[in-house]
Amino acid sequence: MxxxxxxxxxxxxxxxxxxRLGVVMFTIYCAVYVGFxxxxxxxxxxxxxxxxxMGLNLAVVYGxxxxxxxxxxxxxxxxxxxxxxKELAGMSVGGEETA
Numbered sequence: 001m002x003x004x005x006x007x008x009x010x011x012x013x014x015x016x017x018x019x020r021l022g023v024v025m026f027t028i029y030c031a032v033y034v035g036f037x038x039x040x041x042x043x044x045x046x047x048x049x050x051x052x053x054m055g056l057n058l059a060v061v062y063g064x065x066x067x068x069x070x071x072x073x074x075x076x077x078x079x080x081x082x083x084x085x086k087e088l089a090g091m092s093v094g095g096e097e098t099a
Contacts, residue, residue, distance in 0.1 A: 013088045018081050025073050032069060036062050 012018075039047050039062070048059035 012085075014081060014084045017084045021077060021080060025077055029070065029073060033066060036066060 039058070048057060048062070050058045052058055052061050
């Protein structure tokens with residue numbers, strides 16, 4: 001099953017936007033993750049044993065929250081980058097809108 005050669009692709013005019021957005025989102029995620037780590041280290045794990053709701057302790061809730069946050073941030077990143085690509089696709093090289 002031969003797929004053939006990869007299609008040619010040119011420069012990505014949205015790459016700067018994607019990079020900035022990715023770095024901002026990564027920084028936000030890292031800050032939340034550092035909170036998870038510091039909670040474990042500073043409380044020597046005792047804080048993570050606190051039952052929050054439905055029998056789930058803070059470790060489970062925080063851990064699942066980190067996973068959900070990562071998925072939500074990925075969806076936001078994809079949505080915003082796709083929108084920027086579509087916006088820039090309507091612009092010519094000189095910055096004028098194409099018909």
